[in-house]
Amino acid sequence: MLELKDVDFVRDGKPLLSGVTLTVGEGERWALLGPNGAGKSTMLGLCGAVTHPTRGTVEILGRRLGTVDIRTLRESIGHVNPRHPLRSPLSIRDVVLTGLTGTIERMARWEPTPAQSARALELIDLLGVGALADAPWTTISQGERGRALIARALISDPQLMLLDEPSTGLDVAAREQLLEVLDQIHTTHPHLAWILVTHHLEELPTCTTHAALIRDGQLLAAGPVDEVITTDLISTTFAHPIAITHHAGRWTATTRRRTQPN
Numbered sequence: 001m002l003e004l005k006d007v008d009f010v011r012d013g014k015p016l017l018s019g020v021t022l023t024v025g026e027g028e029r030w031a032l033l034g035p036n037g038a039g040k041s042t043m044l045g046l047c048g049a050v051t052h053p054t055r056g057t058v059e060i061l062g063r064r065l066g067t068v069d070i071r072t073l074r075e076s077i078g079h080v081n082p083r084h085p086l087r088s089p090l091s092i093r094d095v096v097l098t099g100l101t102g103t104i105e106r107m108a109r110w111e112p113t114p115a116q117s118a119r120a121l122e123l124i125d126l127l128g129v130g131a132l133a134d135a136p137w138t139t140i141s142q143g144e145r146g147r148a149l150i151a152r153a154l155i156s157d158p159q160l161m162l163l164d165e166p167s168t169g170l171d172v173a174a175r176e177q178l179l180e181v182l183d184q185i186h187t188t189h190p191h192l193a194w195i196l197v198t199h200h201l202e203e204l205p206t207c208t209t210h211a212a213l214i215r216d217g218q219l220l221a222a223g224p225v226d227e228v229i230t231t232d233l234i235s236t237t238f239a240h241p242i243a244i245t246h247h248a249g250r251w252t253a254t255t256r257r258r259t260q261p262n
């Protein structure tokens with residue numbers, strides 16, 4: 001699905017990513033974790049064919065960045081950005097359909113086929129916002145928007161989905177509903193691979209299979225989730241003594257208290 005090899009990314013003379021190597025296989029659901037400014041969004045930009053590496057190679061769905069039309073490539077990638085820059089009162093149904101045109105607004109003179117309209121409604125239902133299909137974007141809640149954006153990403157049947165902090169601004173119930181939806185998508189779309197960026201371990205769905213830890217533009221660890229989300233590796237990544245617990249498929253992080261000397 002995705003292969004980054006020895007990737008460096010430099011902006012304004014500043015190395016934002018250094019020597020990043022990562023392979024994401026079909027159906028793998030990755031978490032990308034790291035502190036503020038570590039380079040997570042920069043990495044997602046490369047994975048989504050939004051930017052090009054300064055050095056190294058990025059292959060997305062078997063096609064190498066720099067040698068293919070990136071617009072075509074982007075059509076196979078579902079990008080979920082909770083800061084979706086839509087300002088007009090499009091209905092949820094229309095927002096989902098913009099996933100087919102890769103635009104923020106409805107494209108002038110573009111009409112969905114009956115099958116595309118039906119698929120949009122199916123996905124809106126799957127995401128649990130069926131009752132709001134005709135509600136305007138400007139009045140729906142942050143949680144409802146998040147679910148609409150996942151439906152928007154799924155409508156083009158992507159092989160790869162990128163979720164940039166999808167729980168941002170959600171209350172605990174909305175977050176839990178979103179995580180349930182992601183677990184459900186894992187069963188309805190078993191071949192779909194994704195990378196979910198978050199700062200918070202509590203925001204990882206139980207179906208997460210792999211994790212990558214990034215700090216100062218370098219990957220500190222990447223692999224099966226149980227080998228990577230550990231007390232030691234997470235503490236090193238966030239430069240803080242953190243204890244990890246894993247219960248009923250979910251992770252929590254708390255400060256590890258040092259034992260007091262006698």
Ligand SMILES: Nc1ncnc2c1ncn2[C@@H]1O[C@H](COP(=O)(O)OP(=O)(O)OP(=O)(O)O)[C@@H](O)[C@H]1O
Pocket residue numbers: 011012014016034035036037038039040041042043199
């Ligand atoms: N165009 C740019 N030019 C120079 N520096 C940049 C540019 N874009 C981002 N940066 C810097 O690159 C570093 C990584 O940014 P990035 O947004 O990828 O981090 P992040 O891990 O997503 O952070 P956060 O968790 O705070 O969202 C930051 O120090 C940021 O200030």
